[in-house]
Amino acid sequence: MRSALAHTFRSLSLRNFRLFAAGQIVSVTGTWMMVTAQDWLVLSLTGDSGAALGLVTALQFTPVLLLTLYGGRLADRYDKRALLVGANLVSGVLALLLALLVLTGTVRLAHLYVAALSLGLVNAVEIPTRMSFVSELVGSDLLPNASALSTAYFSTARVVGPAGAGALVAWLGAGWVMLFNGFSYLAAVAGLLMMRPGELHRGPVRTGGSGVVDGLRYVASRRDLTLPLALVAVVGLFGLNFQVTLPLIARTVFDADATSFGLLTTAFAAGSLLAALVTTARTGRPPSTLVTGSALVFGALEVAAGWAPTFAAAMVSLFLTGLASTYFAQAANHRIQLGTRADQRGRVMALYTLILQGTTPVGSLLVGGTSGVLGARSGLWLGGLVSAAAGAVAMAADRRRADGDPPRDNAPAAADVSDKQ
Template structure:
């Protein structure tokens, strides 16, 4: 038991990763507080408009669609640590400006739109850089553990952040929550500055002089074992992971919840996600594609059931399970793709991962927002879950057809040739 627990937290023995994780925990907690405050502010300004909430979500994720591939080039070419310091400082400044507008009573809906767009531009650089930087912090052998622990602190923040936000919004208002988020970015910047560059795991090919986005796309196209999980990630990211939009509408229009109750629903889902993240810390090596497929299928079924929940208490339980399923899928897909990628292309591969997982969100947010406004908040969860189930079944069929084309005499359990690529 003790050895299993020690293995689960093995990455924390690395000083650089401890500094990074500590800063991220504080910052991500502030970010989740900000998510609740921003959503509540938009609903308050617009009279519970699902379309307006969809527009905000779309604006926040649109830059990921347009800029992420170029950000992957930056991550492969330049110092990731310095890129992350600049991105987090910029996010803090944006959050502080919006907080000032809210606290002075000057905020308008277009201010929120503008802030969401600005934050999306910063995130287009920060997300793929952060994902690929984890390998430099701990090395390829500890990557699955470090990635799972990253998901764990991310979801611990999802538990604490919304609950704190729900309390603070009712007590001090949304502006104070946004100010707290702005200050939280200082923890990440401080942690990054304390990291020792000499102890980073930077391979000889990790910063090519002439890295190009098109080379990353060609590399991905040449790897069928990466394309199928990436297809699943695209569908789930676009339609299944719209909880920033669906949950506030679900809480406020179906169960007529206040900010505190909305925070509890978000916390229930985050608690399930946190449990799944800790469960993933024991993973060793690259997961098989079948695990990615079945985890997507399970997540889709749970999301549909959550959308059908008859009471607030049942919804909280089902959202807990949905949160578990969401991170089980996301971790399996992330490890499948990242651990199968050549280090020289990892920044661009994770940029593509970010592009299809989060960059497609604007399309899904607008569609789910439109659907929710016309057919009710439940329809957003039902549509996202159903699309995920269909995508998982499609990828399963494609995978089985590919297995059926295995050369005669090859063993049924033989690995794909590309599985042998060193992480």
């Protein structure tokens, strides 16, 4: 038992990664508390408007759609740790300003729009930088484990954050939740500043070919990267819009209060956490069939969640849906990241982020509008059916061609490993 736990958490044996993970747990918990409070506040100000909630989500992710490739270029050219320190400080200031507006009773829907857009600008740099920084913290051998543990602490935050936020919103109001989030970024900053730079696994800096277009050409030349990226695009656009669907399901289907809404979100996050812990056992690059198959299963479970007849059934089905969504995302992430050359990883992961989260503005508006016309359940049905169909099509396409061609690079990837479950 002890050896199994040691194997699961082996990346935590590194001091830099422990500091990173500890700071991120606090910061991300605050972020998910903020998301819950923000969504509840939007619905309260607009009379449960799915369109308004979709617009807030779209504004938060539009900068990711437009600027994250440039953010990935910055991550490849500059000190990732310094970029992350700056991004966390700016995010904390934005959260504190919004908290002040809410606590003074002067907040308006327009303020939430501006705050969401501003945070999205920061995330366009922070997300690809953070994702590619993990490889510098642990090196290529521990990258699958560290990536899965990163998802585990994100999922833990999604369990603790919404549950705590639901209770705090009902007790103290949304402003105090946002205030906590503002200060929580200091934990991430402290962890980054306490690291030992000499223990980071920084690859050699390449001259030439450092632009965004060069990164796109690199991906286009790699057939084993384009299929999972295309599948992530479809699933992200239609299936991964839970920031819109879950609040609407809670309020309009089950007539839930803030605490019950937090429980639904927690059930989904608990499934995500279990999937993340399962994938810590992965020791190499997953096969393409695992990526396509997990997308199909996720779609089927999301459809089932849309049919849940009771609140208890919804919690169970959302737990399973959360598990499948994270398992798919981790399989795609590992297949892409473990097949990418080190000097291209910032831009490739920026493209992954662009596709996974940059599709959210369009998807949230589409799902929010559909839910407004056909009911809250239709958002889950639409996302699940399209995701399952995309997984099936990708699986069929994968069978028609030889998969797993070696990277056509002059230098090997930082993690050039065989395909393993």
